[in-house]
Amino acid sequence: MNFFxxxxxxxxxAWVKSLLFFVTSVKVIDxxxxxxxxxxxxxxxxxxxxxxxxxxxxxxxxxxxxTKIEWFKTPIIGAMFKMAGMIPVRRFEADLHALxxxxxxxxxxxxxxxxxxxxxxxxxxxxxxxxxxxxxxLRTGVPILPVAIWGTxxxxxxRALIGRTHAYVRFGKPFSxxxxxxxxxEDVAEATVTIMKSIAAILPEKYRGVxxxxxxxxxxxxxxxxxxxx
Numbered sequence: 742m743n744f745f746x747x748x749x750x751x752x753x754x755a756w757v758k759s760l761l762f763f764v765t766s767v768k769v770i771d772x773x774x775x776x777x778x779x780x781x782x783x784x785x786x787x788x789x790x791x792x793x794x795x796x797x798x799x800x801x802x803x804x805x806x807x808t809k810i811e812w813f814k815t816p817i818i819g820a821m822f823k824m825a826g827m828i829p830v831r832r833f834e835a836d837l838h839a840l841x842x843x844x845x846x847x848x849x850x851x852x853x854x855x856x857x858x859x860x861x862x863x864x865x866x867x868x869x870x871x872x873x874x875x876x877x878x879l880r881t882g883v884p885i886l887p888v889a890i891w892g893t894x895x896x897x898x899x900r901a902l903i904g905r906t907h908a909y910v911r912f913g914k915p916f917s918x919x920x921x922x923x924x925x926x927e928d929v930a931e932a933t934v935t936i937m938k939s940i941a942a943i944l945p946e947k948y949r950g951v952x953x954x955x956x957x958x959x960x961x962x963x964x965x966x967x968x969x970x971x
Contacts, residue, residue, distance in 0.1 A: 770911040780847040787856040789893040806854040866950030875932035882920030887913035887939035
């Protein structure tokens, strides 16, 4: 079964890259910052439904994306997402099942892809981060790779089919949060801000939103996180 999932993934990747060639022109910056092997948590801002395929075609690793569970309930698309190895997650709540699936994937040395905002930004500017990626990083100690994407807010069908949209993907330097056996809500809140600021630092200024220099950073809502996540 894993063989067929892998075959499906790479066939799908070839199709995605071919389609993106006609729809977008992507400039990639500092891609060499991506670790070639070992577990990694990839975090990125989110502007458009085109972001996951563009990043999948750009990041030199096989990515296991966290995707909202609603997609898995959709005929055909749900089956395709399962074959691609995507992980369903209930957004904006404590999804312990998804957390365990992520930990299992990281133990296998996989690369996880996450959008910490939890949804697309309609304004293009960074929204307050959700705590999931921070909690996972604190529990595992796995390195985090910040990635920034912009220009994809202009990808709109059917216009994109007749004129290539210019998009940009920039890779930051990987960093790690100290692994903890006991994790407080304050730990998660602080780590969430750290992760979001790492993304903001590699975005053009107009996309940094609540994480722009001098902006008042809203404290993330970590009320669903238990005070002791051992």
